[in-house]
Amino acid sequence: MRTAKITRKTAETDISVEIDLDGTGRYDIATGVGFFDHMLDQLARHSLIDMTVRCQGDTHIDDHHSVEDVGIALGQALADALGDKRGIRRYGSCLLPMDDALVRAALDLSGRPYLVWTVDFPTQKIGGFDTELVREFFQALSTHGGITLHVDALHGLNSHHIAEAAFKAVARALRDAVETDPRKADAIPSTKGAL
Numbered sequence: 001m002r003t004a005k006i007t008r009k010t011a012e013t014d015i016s017v018e019i020d021l022d023g024t025g026r027y028d029i030a031t032g033v034g035f036f037d038h039m040l041d042q043l044a045r046h047s048l049i050d051m052t053v054r055c056q057g058d059t060h061i062d063d064h065h066s067v068e069d070v071g072i073a074l075g076q077a078l079a080d081a082l083g084d085k086r087g088i089r090r091y092g093s094c095l096l097p098m099d100d101a102l103v104r105a106a107l108d109l110s111g112r113p114y115l116v117w118t119v120d121f122p123t124q125k126i127g128g129f130d131t132e133l134v135r136e137f138f139q140a141l142s143t144h145g146g147i148t149l150h151v152d153a154l155h156g157l158n159s160h161h162i163a164e165a166a167f168k169a170v171a172r173a174l175r176d177a178v179e180t181d182p183r184k185a186d187a188i189p190s191t192k193g194a195l
Ligand SMILES: [Mn+2]
Pocket: 038, 160, 164
């Protein structure tokens, strides 16, 4: 079973994450940050990774710790559920339009964290949500999931659309990368023999 459950408690956040890589995109998300919940719904729905996420965080300060720490826990859950990565496709990419926004995501489940992020938001806020936290989330996901992740916004006028297109693009790329390849189901997809 390619599943994982992570709990993570600090002075700033108390988080539990459960995922199933071979799911159908079911989600049950409650982070205390409304816009972030909306984004994680997209991540689950379009990756077909089932996700249950709970976060009780210090949102009386701001949303930073909650968003970053959920990224850490989700990254850890992905790495845990992937195990030795036997049989996976490893790479995934997606060019995703959402109205004015066009976002490209390309990723490698390499075990080597690296984030390239060229996404500019025309506004600092989406409702009460700080747009700079979108990068914080993907940085944490990349670092703790061992993911080389490139996200580039090629076009966009509306911050909500740009953020949502980014989450959907990464979701679709993840869907391809975590999927097992029936032609190489027993092999670890690296000439090194390990990822
Ligand atoms: Mn939306």
